[in-house]
Amino acid sequence: MNGAQHILDAFHRHSIDTVFGYPGGCIMPLYDALVDDVVVEHVLCRHEQGCALAADGYARASGKTGVCIATSGPGATNLITGVANAHRDSIPMLVITGQVPSGLIGTDAFQETDVLGMTLGIVKHSYLVTDADEIPDVMEEAIQLANSGRPGPVWIDVPKDVLLQQVTASADQTTRPSAAHCPDLTQAIQMLRDARRPLLYSGGGVSLAHCEQPFRRFATTSAMPAVVTLKGIGNAGKHNPDNLGMLGMHGSLAANRAVDECDLLLVVGARLDDRATGKLDEFAPNARMIHIDADSAELNKLRPADVCLRGPLDQILEGLTRAIESHPLAIDDWRKQCRQWRTTGGFSAADNEEPLSAITGPAFTRQLSRIAPDDAVIACDVGQHQMWVAQHYEFDHPRHHLTSGGLGTMGFGLPAAIGAQFANRNSTVINVTGDGSFMMNAQELATIRRYRLPLKIIVLDNQCLGMVRQQQELFYDNRESQIDLDDNPDFVAMARAFDIPALHIERTDQIRRGIETILAFDGPMLLHVAIAREENVWPIVKPGSGNREMIDESQQTTRKTREQVA
Amino acid sequence: MNAQSKQTQPSYNLNCRMAFEPAALERLCQVVRIRGFRIANMAVDSVGEHLDINLILEGSRPIAMLQSQLEKLHTVVEVALAEAPLVRSRVG
Ligand SMILES: Cc1ncc(C[n+]2csc(CCOP(=O)(O)OP(=O)(O)O)c2C)c(N)n1
Numbered sequence: 001m002n003g004a005q006h007i008l009d010a011f012h013r014h015s016i017d018t019v020f021g022y023p024g025g026c027i028m029p030l031y032d033a034l035v036d037d038v039v040v041e042h043v044l045c046r047h048e049q050g051c052a053l054a055a056d057g058y059a060r061a062s063g064k065t066g067v068c069i070a071t072s073g074p075g076a077t078n079l080i081t082g083v084a085n086a087h088r089d090s091i092p093m094l095v096i097t098g099q100v101p102s103g104l105i106g107t108d109a110f111q112e113t114d115v116l117g118m119t120l121g122i123v124k125h126s127y128l129v130t131d132a133d134e135i136p137d138v139m140e141e142a143i144q145l146a147n148s149g150r151p152g153p154v155w156i157d158v159p160k161d162v163l164l165q166q167v168t169a170s171a172d173q174t175t176r177p178s179a180a181h182c183p184d185l186t187q188a189i190q191m192l193r194d195a196r197r198p199l200l201y202s203g204g205g206v207s208l209a210h211c212e213q214p215f216r217r218f219a220t221t222s223a224m225p226a227v228v229t230l231k232g233i234g235n236a237g238k239h240n241p242d243n244l245g246m247l248g249m250h251g252s253l254a255a256n257r258a259v260d261e262c263d264l265l266l267v268v269g270a271r272l273d274d275r276a277t278g279k280l281d282e283f284a285p286n287a288r289m290i291h292i293d294a295d296s297a298e299l300n301k302l303r304p305a306d307v308c309l310r311g312p313l314d315q316i317l318e319g320l321t322r323a324i325e326s327h328p329l330a331i332d333d334w335r336k337q338c339r340q341w342r343t344t345g346g347f348s349a350a351d352n353e354e355p356l357s358a359i360t361g362p363a364f365t366r367q368l369s370r371i372a373p374d375d376a377v378i379a380c381d382v383g384q385h386q387m388w389v390a391q392h393y394e395f396d397h398p399r400h401h402l403t404s405g406g407l408g409t410m411g412f413g414l415p416a417a418i419g420a421q422f423a424n425r426n427s428t429v430i431n432v433t434g435d436g437s438f439m440m441n442a443q444e445l446a447t448i449r450r451y452r453l454p455l456k457i458i459v460l461d462n463q464c465l466g467m468v469r470q471q472q473e474l475f476y477d478n479r480e481s482q483i484d485l486d487d488n489p490d491f492v493a494m495a496r497a498f499d500i501p502a503l504h505i506e507r508t509d510q511i512r513r514g515i516e517t518i519l520a521f522d523g524p525m526l527l528h529v530a531i532a533r534e535e536n537v538w539p540i541v542k543p544g545s546g547n548r549e550m551i552d553e554s555q556q557t558t559r560k561t562r563e564q565v566a
Numbered sequence: 567m568n569a570q571s572k573q574t575q576p577s578y579n580l581n582c583r584m585a586f587e588p589a590a591l592e593r594l595c596q597v598v599r600i601r602g603f604r605i606a607n608m609a610v611d612s613v614g615e616h617l618d619i620n621l622i623l624e625g626s627r628p629i630a631m632l633q634s635q636l637e638k639l640h641t642v643v644e645v646a647l648a649e650a651p652l653v654r655s656r657v658g
Contacts, residue, residue, distance in 0.1 A: 116589050145640060301634075
């Protein structure tokens with residue numbers, strides 16, 4: 001077997017049966033080996049960025065390793081945004097690129113780029129394979145690394161001649177037993193018992209560690225009021241009355257208030273990102289903190305914790321659950337208070353009752369949440385629509401909400417939805433996108449057609465880059481700059497050009513029919529939803545301010561009215 | 567020279583052992599830079615399959631944060647702070 005065949009062999013050993021890629025000169029030996037492979041399904045996207053983001057979406061939805069493949073030079077550089085996206089959100093990914101033949105490296109050969117050098121900051125680890133005999137071990141190590149501890153992308157760059165070389169070595173498959181053990185929980189348990197106003201703060205680390213169930217058991221048993229980060233949405237459960245929803249810049253008043261007033265934060269799998277904490281000095285000013293994370297570099301990074309716990313998350317959560325089962329927390333008054341905030345300070349966008357009125361993003365999203373099946377996967381893009389989904393769609397599982405958190409990559413949604421649909425061909429997958437983001441990877445409509453994927457696309461079209469327009473309005477004196485998209489193509493006609501039927505709606509009374517129609521259709525379908533250009537996401541915290549300084553719509557209106565009067 | 571670089575910055579002496587691989591030093595330097603430190607001096611020795619690297623670093627952020635980021639690199643075997651921080655003046 002040659003080097004290329006050994007790469008496929010590693011896929012077989014690790015049950016990797018779906019990969020996303022795009023061929024070219026230096027990676028041709030791997031594509032040649034694929035011709036004879038009956039196990040691995042290769043999905044041809046229409047741009048390498050689409051491949052990387054589809055692999056990312058596949059990994060998020062399935063919990064398995066996402067794999068993307070490209071050629072050297074432009075193939076590799078096109079992958080970069082997708083790999084950076086996976087890196088920022090700790091998604092397990094394997095990236096395989098062809099490189100110019102060994103003897104040509106460093107000669108400015110055709111389609112040569114220094115992939116290893118260029119990608120150092122966006123990978124968990126990377127390899128330039130110089131000898132085909134390294135391939136079996138490199139593949140083993142790379143797959144293990146991508147998935148272990150804090151997951152992340154691992155990039156393997158292989159010169160063309162190395163792909164063609166015969167391999168004599170075989171993979172060292174000795175599995176190293178994990179040395180991880182549960183840390184001592186005594187102090188954390190005591191802090192939980194002592195707290196009068198404890199708050200459970202969870203992020204993407206819960207599902208990355210495959211700990212959705214132990215987390216849910218802990219949340220239910222402790223009955224602690226809970227807030228989630230953008231990537232933790234779904235952790236606490238749709239029916240949990242103590243779930244206050246997302247905190248932070250576009251978080252709920254209830255969640256931010258609870259953080260402000262709590263006396264103990266139990267942070268699980270979250271890294272205290274600035275979009276979540278707001279101004280750090282003003283974040284949870286009265287709280288002690290227990291921080292649980294797989295990555296020791298995250299502990300004490302931004303805010304010192306009173307207790308840091310690192311170890312197998314399932315064991316930690318189970319240990320805490322057992323302790324609380326035997327001695328329930330005495331936090332009834334605090335729970336009552338938080339539930340009241342939940343009622344008065346949840347995301348309160350009105351369901352628009354006026355049938356002929358224009359559609360609003362929040363009203364649409366709430367209807368979608370009610371109508372879509374419970375296990376639907378929603379892949380968002382980036383912008384206002386992403387925040388409306390985070391605020392108003394009720395998720396019951398974190399893997400049902402695919403969103404680009406750390407990097408905020410416009411163009412993520414459509415390829416990520418494609419990946420998610422490959423992860424489960426029978427699930428309902430919906431890409432909720434904006435007119436700006438949709439155009440960033442619209443070429444992937446061709447991938448949907450090619451593989452007859454039944455996924456649904458909802459374009460919330462406000463004819464502009466809404467999130468940027470909103471910040472220009474609020475923080476730049478309404479000086480609009482380069483945000484107009486009123487020359488968008490006809491999205492309905494565009495979808496049809498890819499054999500994807502499409503529907504346009506613009507009035508509130510059309511929302512239900514629109515959603516029901518696309519969901520009932522046996523195949524891909526696009527729903528084009530016209531919404532007002534001026535609509536904003538509320539509430540909002542000005543970047544750099546404390547979360548206490550939330551501006552909501554009524555305050556904004558009052559301010560405007562006051563200015564008009566003056 | 568900008569205003570900030572004229573100020574005195576704590577300086578640290580860090581020893582690092584890492585596996586000898588194609589991008590070893592770049593990997594190390596990239597993390598040092600992005601985490602807010604400046605390399606004032608660097609000495610490298612190759613010892614069998616390893617590189618022993620001594621770094622004199624300057625930066626105003628906590629050195630422990632850099633240490634934990636370097637320890638995360640897959641090819642880094644060990645990172646140790648050699649002596650207590652000195653304050654070096656960079657003026658003049
Ligand atoms: C690749 C990329 N470029 C630029 C940005 C900056 N950005 C963030 S939101 C946004 C506007 C998104 O517009 P659209 O997709 O139409 O969504 P809307 O906010 O209107 O809902 C922009 C330009 C980004 N996040 N990603």
